[in-house]
Amino acid sequence: MTTTIADLKQIDENAKPHGSEQEWKLAHEFFDDCSRSTTISINESLGVGIGDNPYPIELNVYKRVVSRLATVYRAPASRWLLTEAGRLNDSDPAQVSLTELFRRMRYDLAWRKIDRLRTLFRQVVVRYYPSDSRRCPVPRVFEPYNVIREPAGHDADVLSQDRQFALRISLEPEMWEHWTRDSATGLWQMSIVSEQGERFEARDLQFAESAGFSPYGLLPAMLVYDEDPLGHPWLAPRAGRSALQVAINAKANDLWALVRNQAHDDRFWATDDPELLPDVSGPGVEAAVPKDARLIEASSPGAKIEESEQILRTMIKMWLMSEGIPSADLDESKTILTGAALRIQERELREKREEQAELAHSDEALAWSIVRAINNTHSAEWGSYAFDESSELDIELADVEAVSEPRQDQAFWHSEVKGGYASAIDWIRRRDNVPRHQAIRTWSRTQKDLATYATLELEAELAGNRVGNPGGEREIDPENDKSKVISIG
DSSP, X not given: OOOSHHHHXXXXXXXXXXXXXXXXXXXXXXXXXXOHHHHHHHHXXXXXXXXXOSSOOOOOXXXXXXXXXXXXXXXXXXXXXXXXXXXXXXXXXXXXHHHHHHHHHTHHHHHHHHHHHHHHHSEEEEEEEEETXXXXXXXXXXXXXXXXXXXXXXXXXXXXXXXXEEEEEETTTTEEEEEEEOTTTOOEEEEEEOTTOOBOGGGGGGGGGGTTBOTTSSOSEEEEESSOXXXXXXXXXXXXXXXXXXXXXXXXHHHHHHHHHHSSOXXXXXXXXXXXXXXXXXXXXXXXXXXXXXXXXXXXXXXXXXXXXXXXXXXXXXXXXXXXXXXXXXXXXXXXXXXXXXXXXXXXXXXXXXXXXXXXXXXXXXHHHHHHHHHHHHHHHHTOOOOOTTOEEEEEOOOOOOOOOHHHHHHHHHHHHHHTSSOHHHHHHHHHTOOHHHHHHHHHHHHHHHHHSOOEEEESOOSSSSSSBTTBTSOOOTTTOOOOEEEEO
16 A cells, blocks of 8 residues: 555556646636636747737637536436435425535535536546535535546446545645545545645544544545446546647637738838838828828738638537537527427437436435435534435436427426426426426415415407507496406416
8 A cells, every 4th residue: 555645646647548637737727717828838839829919819618618518417406315115205304404405515506517527527526525614515526637546456437446545635735635445444544645645634633533534434525427437447538629729719819910910901102212201000090201202002911811710610610519519509690499400409419418317316326325424424513404324315307408489388388287297396497497496485485476465367358469558549447348357366
């Protein structure tokens, strides 16, 4: 068993794809839109753009691509506690406590972020920490370049089966959360160390009472992949994405240079004294020239600005198409697609979502076992509900299919509810893009409103299509009005 981070780094380097750490770091810079210094350096090496420009153009296509590809948690999922008898009712105290726990954890936002980052890096490590201020476990995502592992020979894609691993929690000074497994008991023990192996005892207060051993009975961390790793410890980064982002930024800066340097004609003058010609140019310039000077030629450099812009758009469109994203996203001449047409355009995205949906069920099951263990361990001090250790989590991913026109979508769901194939709660979830418990809250509030307040009577028949009096051009006589009305109640 190695004892220093330096040794573990060498083991991890042999397990990771060659050059992967630099690719992950570059991808993260582009995604977070903090790559200015990198773009300046790349532009200088390629000889593109305006020289010595401290603010080069950066078109953040990377973030858009990742956001479009991260589809599993685009809409909030619904989650239930599962027992031998099946799902608990929404009003069950344990289910209510589960909803409250996830609310404090901001669980939907956390998984949305995890979904994007695993799409960016292809895998991330999620570590759960107890938070006394929020009275719940809090997830923290570690990028692959901040994780070093010694995977097991078997189940190399399961973090809990590793021989040891470390998470970088600080860069300056460099500190690592080093996890090792006790050979006798198999329990996980954590210590905070430097690269040279120096221990930071003050940082071990979290597990001080258990001598550094995890008090939860399991490892409070997990790996989340963007596809089935099939036993591989690491999935290689998609280097083509960074290459395309570099090319797009370079072309955008070249286009800027064209507009700046070649958008004006060059003029050539004939005169006996060239030194008297003013050294000025640009629109709206007034200058005196020798009276015998005459313009003999005006030369246009042929900047090809429109052609260059088209090349830039084509490069972006090729990137989208290579990822299975509809190229129509960039086509301003086409009508925005909805319904069946959009479903056909996004079929590759749906296939990717279906594959990742299978991973979501196993990922969330493992996450719940960690969350439950941490919550139950601290439930007394947090004053929170302690969940049954045998309880499992059942998840229902929200439907993110391409919607039809609003009226068509409403008509479809109303027919589903009327036919008994869906509930009003399902429709509200779809309509408002909210999780189940919020849909139930909206439905309950609506029913109370309808029972408490007088019903609103609306005119069913209007004279003509113009906006005006409900009865048309005539004034309404309340005593003799015989127009039909309907009640919404």
